[in-house]
Amino acid sequence: MLKGVATLRFEDQTIEMKPGEILNIPEAAISQFKTETDNHMGFAAYLEPFSQYPVLQQRVLFVLEQLPSEVQLDFLDDARFCVTIDNYEPGIGWSFLMPTPGPPGNGSRCVVLRPKLSTASEQFAMYVIAHEFAHAFLRNGGWGEITDIEEAADAMAASWGFHRPEHTGWAI
Numbered sequence: 001m002l003k004g005v006a007t008l009r010f011e012d013q014t015i016e017m018k019p020g021e022i023l024n025i026p027e028a029a030i031s032q033f034k035t036e037t038d039n040h041m042g043f044a045a046y047l048e049p050f051s052q053y054p055v056l057q058q059r060v061l062f063v064l065e066q067l068p069s070e071v072q073l074d075f076l077d078d079a080r081f082c083v084t085i086d087n088y089e090p091g092i093g094w095s096f097l098m099p100t101p102g103p104p105g106n107g108s109r110c111v112v113l114r115p116k117l118s119t120a121s122e123q124f125a126m127y128v129i130a131h132e133f134a135h136a137f138l139r140n141g142g143w144g145e146i147t148d149i150e151e152a153a154d155a156m157a158a159s160w161g162f163h164r165p166e167h168t169g170w171a172i
């Protein structure tokens with residue numbers, strides 16, 4: 001016999017359920033659940049650009065799977081969100097988030113990753129990938145009291161289990 005109250009939490013609502021009660025699931029929650037079960041289909045589109053870089057592809061998939069579901073859903077629900085490979089080699093840094101031009105709701109929201117992340121140490125590469133996803137989730141902004149956007153992305157990546165390695169250099 002179940003005792004107490006089951007609490008179901010969805011993005012912006014909490015549903016309390018007593019034993020024996022028939023749950024009246026809101027439409028939004030059902031579509032959210034369906035999106036979750038479709039995650040793999042959604043992720044496939046994010047992985048396709050890395051087909052030439054199987055090591056990097058596995059790293060991106062690993063990080064995507066570690067993200068909290070609210071973050072995964074935020075990406076999957078936004079048609080402007082994308083993940084792609086940077087084909088243009090020269091340049092500084094290893095990844096960047098494309099700016100979103102225009103007012104919120106317009107433009108693209110793409111995480112662009114460099115092929116060099118295939119050969120970097122696994123810990124460093126996953127940290128960079130998670131850091132970029134954090135920027136995307138935070139819309140290049142701060143996180144709570146952390147107003148510095150780089151610190152915010154690092155803190156969020158760390159909260160997902162991807163800490164900035166002590167040595168951030170590339171593996172030989």
Ligand SMILES: [Zn+2]
Pocket residue numbers: 131135149150153
């Ligand atoms: Zn950054």
